[in-house]
Amino acid sequence: xxxxxxxxxxxxxxxxxxxxxxxxxxxxxxxxxxxxxxxxxxxxxxxxxxxxxxxxxxxxxxxxxxxxxxxxxxxxxxxxxxxxxxxxxxxxxxxxxxxxxxxxxxxxxxxxxxxxxxxxxxxxxxxxxxxxxxxxxxxxxxxxxxxxxxxxxxxxxxxxxxxxxxxxxxxxxxxxxxxxxxxxxxxxxxxxxxxxxxxxxxxxxxxxxxxxxxxxxxxxxxxxxxxxxxxxxxxxxxxxxxxxxxxxxxxxxxxxxxxxxxxxxxxxxxxxxxxxxxxxxxxxxxxxxxxxxxxxxxxxxxxxxxxxxxxxxxxxxxxxxxx
Amino acid sequence: xxxxxxxxxxxxxxxxxxxxxxxxxxxxxxxxxxxxxxxxxxxxxxxxxxxxxxxxxxxxxxxxxxxxxxxxxxxxxxxxxxxxxxxxxxxxxxxxxxxxxxxxxxxxxxxxxxxxxxxxxxxxxxxxxxxxxxxxxxxxxxxxxxxxxxxxxxxxxxxxxxxxxxxxxxxxxxxxxxxxxxxxxxxxxxxxxxxxxxxxxxxxxxxxxxxxxxxxxxxxxxxxxxxxxxxxxxxxxxxxxxxxxxxxxxxxxxxxxxxxxxxxxxxxxxxxxxxxxxxxxxxxxxxxxxxxxxxxxxxxxxxxxxxxxxxxxxxxxxxxxxxxxxxxxxxxxxxxxxxxxxxxxxxxxxxxxxxxxxxxxxxxxxxxxxxxxxxxxxxxxxxxxxxxxxxxxxxxxxxxxxxxxxxxxxxxxxxxxxxxxxxxxxxxx
Numbered sequence: 001x002x003x004x005x006x007x008x009x010x011x012x013x014x015x016x017x018x019x020x021x022x023x024x025x026x027x028x029x030x031x032x033x034x035x036x037x038x039x040x041x042x043x044x045x046x047x048x049x050x051x052x053x054x055x056x057x058x059x060x061x062x063x064x065x066x067x068x069x070x071x072x073x074x075x076x077x078x079x080x081x082x083x084x085x086x087x088x089x090x091x092x093x094x095x096x097x098x099x100x101x102x103x104x105x106x107x108x109x110x111x112x113x114x115x116x117x118x119x120x121x122x123x124x125x126x127x128x129x130x131x132x133x134x135x136x137x138x139x140x141x142x143x144x145x146x147x148x149x150x151x152x153x154x155x156x157x158x159x160x161x162x163x164x165x166x167x168x169x170x171x172x173x174x175x176x177x178x179x180x181x182x183x184x185x186x187x188x189x190x191x192x193x194x195x196x197x198x199x200x201x202x203x204x205x206x207x208x209x210x211x212x213x214x215x216x217x218x219x220x221x222x223x224x225x226x227x228x229x230x231x232x233x234x235x236x237x238x239x240x241x242x243x244x245x246x247x248x249x250x251x252x253x254x255x256x257x258x259x260x261x262x263x264x265x266x267x268x269x270x271x272x273x274x275x276x277x278x279x280x281x282x283x284x285x286x287x288x289x290x291x292x293x294x295x296x297x298x299x300x301x302x303x304x305x306x307x308x309x310x311x312x313x314x315x316x317x318x319x320x321x322x323x
Numbered sequence: 324x325x326x327x328x329x330x331x332x333x334x335x336x337x338x339x340x341x342x343x344x345x346x347x348x349x350x351x352x353x354x355x356x357x358x359x360x361x362x363x364x365x366x367x368x369x370x371x372x373x374x375x376x377x378x379x380x381x382x383x384x385x386x387x388x389x390x391x392x393x394x395x396x397x398x399x400x401x402x403x404x405x406x407x408x409x410x411x412x413x414x415x416x417x418x419x420x421x422x423x424x425x426x427x428x429x430x431x432x433x434x435x436x437x438x439x440x441x442x443x444x445x446x447x448x449x450x451x452x453x454x455x456x457x458x459x460x461x462x463x464x465x466x467x468x469x470x471x472x473x474x475x476x477x478x479x480x481x482x483x484x485x486x487x488x489x490x491x492x493x494x495x496x497x498x499x500x501x502x503x504x505x506x507x508x509x510x511x512x513x514x515x516x517x518x519x520x521x522x523x524x525x526x527x528x529x530x531x532x533x534x535x536x537x538x539x540x541x542x543x544x545x546x547x548x549x550x551x552x553x554x555x556x557x558x559x560x561x562x563x564x565x566x567x568x569x570x571x572x573x574x575x576x577x578x579x580x581x582x583x584x585x586x587x588x589x590x591x592x593x594x595x596x597x598x599x600x601x602x603x604x605x606x607x608x609x610x611x612x613x614x615x616x617x618x619x620x621x622x623x624x625x626x627x628x629x630x631x632x633x634x635x636x637x638x639x640x641x642x643x644x645x646x647x648x649x650x651x652x653x654x655x656x657x658x659x660x661x662x663x664x665x666x667x668x669x670x671x672x673x674x675x676x677x678x679x680x681x682x683x684x685x686x687x688x689x690x691x692x693x694x695x696x697x698x699x700x701x702x703x704x705x706x707x708x709x710x711x712x713x714x715x716x717x718x719x720x721x722x723x724x725x726x727x728x729x730x731x732x733x734x735x736x737x738x739x740x741x742x743x744x745x746x747x748x749x750x751x752x
Contacts, residue, residue, distance in 0.1 A: 138527030
């Protein structure tokens with residue numbers, strides 16, 4: 001299914017199965033694209049004439065807007081479809097929605113869906129490229145890529161770093177994509193959270209498991225603090241948000257115990273005072289807004305590579321050369 | 324029916340009578356007349372030359388979903404009964420989780436009548452334990468048995484209230500029927516859609532732990548012990564479950580239990596790639612569980628080989644994994660899979676497999692048949708254990724094609740299916 005010239009293949013469904021070369025290609029390609037967003041006129045003709053559908057079956061602000069900026073700054077024509085107010089609420093199936101879009105001759109679909117495997121499902125059924133913007137608890141590859149880019153900006157490397165994902169690993173697509181990507185790049189990865197929110201067999205993926213946040217802070221170079229979905233109390237996973245904050249919350253007093261210069265990431269949106277305290281979120285260790293900025297560049301890189309752009313011509317392409 | 328059928332020169336395997344020898348089998352007026360050497364054909368008898376073939380009591384599948392009423396786009400009783408015959412089955416037990424649920428004598432009568440009209444495999448209705456399978460009040464068990472139900476089950480929506488389950492097992496004893504249970508604690512299963520473990524963790528799919536099945540297997544065994552009732556445990560898939568049943572049997576608990584083809588052959592690794600044809604309930608488990616189910620079938624802890632035939636329309640399976648319904652079809656692949664992967668791999672001999680497909684299920688549900696003893700129904704399956712074939716879901720007689728075994732090369736299949744002395748299915752020569 002490989003698109004001629006695409007170093008990623010037809011789709012980006014997940015980071016599991018990608019090689020370290022492929023992941024590094026995305027990160028390296030994102031570098032020249034960062035600069036576009038700093039210009040006065042934030043637009044280059046890289047994807048001129050390409051049609052992209054942003055198909056969001058779940059609510060999303062950050063990811064959808066980030067993709068849309070990336071697409072528009074590369075001059076693609078974009079259409080946004082969200083589940084409310086579309087044929088989806090009229091009972092149309094995923095495959096029918098996709099085939100109808102395909103019949104309008106599109107080039108790419110960026111999809112968020114509540115079911116694990118939905119992106120792969122779609123990718124196997126339409127000839128357009130599919131970018132997974134989050135499928136259930138499975139993967140959210142562009143989030144992990146922007147996390148890795150942010151870590152690399154700071155540490156100049158990924159390999160050998162100790163990165164701990166904190167919180168609800170069980171339900172987190174961000175956690176899975178980070179685990180697959182970081183392990184492929186040679187990082188050491190740990191997870192930390194209440195056992196009710198750690199999936200069975202997680203250690204077999206090759207990650208260290210901490211049950212206490214204090215241990216994770218002693219160990220890590222980077223904490224990636226995951227959003228705690230507020231409805232988790234209802235499933236009996238946690239007694240209360242207050243208790244979660246007391247036991248697993250990333251607070252200033254806790255990170256002051258870190259033996260190393262700790263980097264704090266959060267994929268957003270944050271629950272201040274739950275998984276992360278405001279003085280950490282707004283403090284010098286937090287890379288949270290840098291992540292958001294890098295998100296646009298990473299998504300530009302993915303869009304560029306999937307439409308057949310070559311990694312080493314990204315610089316020229318953004319100045320107007322045809323790709 | 325009137326007339327006679329003489330099946331000549333086959334290797335007759337009838338575990339109910341410990342027969343494994345070349346014999347002739349004579350059916351007269353729909354009833355088994357004789358198994359012997361060199362039977363003289365009665366005048367006008369139809370003859371089938373079974374030399375080189377295996378002749379067994381008609382195979383019985385005690386666990387099928389025929390979807391009628393309410394799900395006729397997936398299967399009807401007629402298409403299901405024909406699919407059964409094509410798979411070598413002369414009788415099936417239809418689960419009651421239809422729409423409406425079969426929880427009264429009218430529903431039982433409808434299933435029976437549709438089965439008779441189909442004129443293929445016999446269809447024995449199984450009624451619900453509780454009204455609407457809602458787990459609240461006992462269904463009209465006695466009236467349903469009076470109308471022809473051979474057992475009761477809330478398969479598809481298992482009874483969570485252990486008190487109600489106890490009452491069902493006590494009450495059913497008056498009618499000498501088994502209470503069949505799909506053992507699953509729905510609280511432990513939660514939102515799980517596959518086996519809990521490494522594969523689920525990697526795919527980001529929610530898992531059902533073995534414990535969700537084990538808790539109810541153990542509960543049911545304890546209730547059978549308490550009440551003296553007969554419990555039939557459906558589609559056992561866990562190692563602990565098999566061990567618990569083995570222990571209960573050794574202590575005299577009246578329990579029978581099923582093994583399905585898919586739990587004998589596949590593991591949760593088959594879910595890789597989010598294949599919805601590998602989604603069923605209970606889910607495909609670990610290789611250790613699969614081995615335990617195989618040992619259970621071999622030593623008789625699991626007395627019954629049953630398919631849990633669960634047809635779904637392709638549109639329904641053509642969804643993201645979590646959104647697709649549970650279940651796979653099994654009637655037309657079960658015998659070939661068992662001959663290839665259970666007998667063929669040396670786990671059990673052919674006679675033991677036939678036991679688990681004839682007298683085992685007949686005893687579990689108190690069905691006529693499962694034997695070639697004189698006076699029993701003239702139901703006979705003739706199989707060719709050596710015929711090589713490839714599973715092609717495009718030619719299934721079932722309305723549905725949801726199988727993870729499409730394209731698999733198998734050895735052995737039914738060539739004649741005979742119900743009441745009448746050939747209801749015959750393989751292409």
